[in-house]
Amino acid sequence: MKNIPDIGHKYYLQFSTEDYRTGENAGSCLATVLYPRKKTPPVVSIKCSHTKDQKEIQEEDNRLYQRIRQQTKPITGSNIPDSYGNIEPALEPAWALAVAGSSSIMWEKSTEDLGYFLAQVKSVKQWMRKDDFIEFDYTILLHEMPTQEMISCHMRLTWLPGHPLREKHFCASQNHRLDEGSGLGSGSAAGLSEERGASS
Numbered sequence: 001m002k003n004i005p006d007i008g009h010k011y012y013l014q015f016s017t018e019d020y021r022t023g024e025n026a027g028s029c030l031a032t033v034l035y036p037r038k039k040t041p042p043v044v045s046i047k048c049s050h051t052k053d054q055k056e057i058q059e060e061d062n063r064l065y066q067r068i069r070q071q072t073k074p075i076t077g078s079n080i081p082d083s084y085g086n087i088e089p090a091l092e093p094a095w096a097l098a099v100a101g102s103s104s105i106m107w108e109k110s111t112e113d114l115g116y117f118l119a120q121v122k123s124v125k126q127w128m129r130k131d132d133f134i135e136f137d138y139t140i141l142l143h144e145m146p147t148q149e150m151i152s153c154h155m156r157l158t159w160l161p162g163h164p165l166r167e168k169h170f171c172a173s174q175n176h177r178l179d180e181g182s183g184l185g186s187g188s189a190a191g192l193s194e195e196r197g198a199s200s
Contacts, residue, residue: 008036009112017048020099027051035112042110061161068093068134074126075136081120094124094136101157101167102140109142109151109171119143119150133160142171 002010011033017026027050034043050057068075077091080098087095098121106116119141127135138155153171 004034006037008034010034021096025051039111041108042112044107058161064093064096065134065159065161068126071126074128076123076125077121078123079120080124091124094126094138095121097136097157097159097165098124098138098140098155100165101138101155101169102142102153104167105153105155105169105171106142114147115145116142116151117145122152133158133163135159 002012004010013031013033014028015031016028018024019026027048029046029048031044031046036043052060075091075094077088077094080091080095081087099118102118106118109116122139122141124139125137127137129135135156135158138153138157140153140155142151142153143149144151151171153169155167155169158166
């Protein structure tokens with residue numbers, strides 16, 4: 001950690017990532033994270049080497065996308081995972097996208113003293129679109145550390161393989177005002193590693 005007077009604290013990190021589904025090693029990363037003194041999101045610079053090549057990641061994305069597109073009815077669900085930690089196979093694609101989308105919210109909300117983890121998808125509903133994109137509305141719970149608070153967020157995700165995952169959200173904070181934000185997460189939905197969620 002480096003203290004930069006009147007600016008903030010800068011951290012130099014080296015860490016490995018894992019596939020959120022299988023727990024397998026997904027690569028290693030070097031990062032710098034600057035937590036400004038003023039209440040703004042951290043400034044992150046990150047470089048990762050992945051164990052999977054880009055073609056493998058694209059193939060996984062396409063499999064996930066086709067699995068969602070082949071549904072005859074919109075995907076809907078609640079309490080993912082359930083109280084025993086189980087996820088119905090039909091809801092796994094919705095969970096995968098929730099992991100990807102919520103990671104940008106967690107980055108945005110994280111501070112030097114607070115971190116977040118996706119605890120549960122309280123509800124999810126797929127919107128049927130006329131174009132090739134897929135779109136979901138979520139209500140998610142983020143587990144705030146170390147306070148142990150549960151933060152409820154509404155999140156809308158739009159995605160097509162080969163395009164960044166588009167995410168818009170608002171979260172209820174402890175004082176019941178709404179925190180608004182949005183993100184354009186780059187990268188893979190199926191091959192997303194936990195690198196964004198590793199911030200705190």
